Amino acid sequence: MMRSNAAILVCVLAGSFVMAQEPDTKTLFKEFGRSVKSDDITLSFVLLNNRTVDVLFQAPGKYAVRARANQSTTFYVQGMPEKDMVVDTKFFVEQDGHTYEASSLNIKNFDGNTVTKGTRVDGMIQLGTKLDLTHPFTVRGSHGSVEFVLSPEALKLAEPAPAAAPPPE
Structure with missing residues (x-):
């Protein structure tokens, strides 16, 4: 009985440690999200x-x-128009004097057609290359621009998570 309680305690503590290491959603959006x-x-x-x-x-x-x-560098894009309008899906990303054209992928109403007021728009834009995330970059389109300057914390979070250990045999 004592042995099983100790095993449960180890599992709970290990799970708590893993959960403490994972960034919360608010932190992720603060580090990797920008709005215009x-x-x-x-x-x-x-x-x-x-x-x-x-x-x-x-x-x-x-x-x-x-x-x-x-x-390749990819962004999720979301918005909601305040009036009926065409949401332009043509974007460029600028970094270190280079301009990269982004291709767009429609998830919902992100297709360059008229979107009615209050209708959610979801899509992605993707570059043909990977940006150097240690350097600032700017996303530009007809609706405005946003600059990304990633913090050291964001750069750590952007690194791939370590692979999980295989289960014991």
């Missing part, structure tokens, strides 16, 4: 990495999104 407000819409951009993908997407789709984000 124009006259008609506020667009939010979240830089996708393994941790932000896990918060934003569910299985099985999150695995494809994670692979996409690991392959």
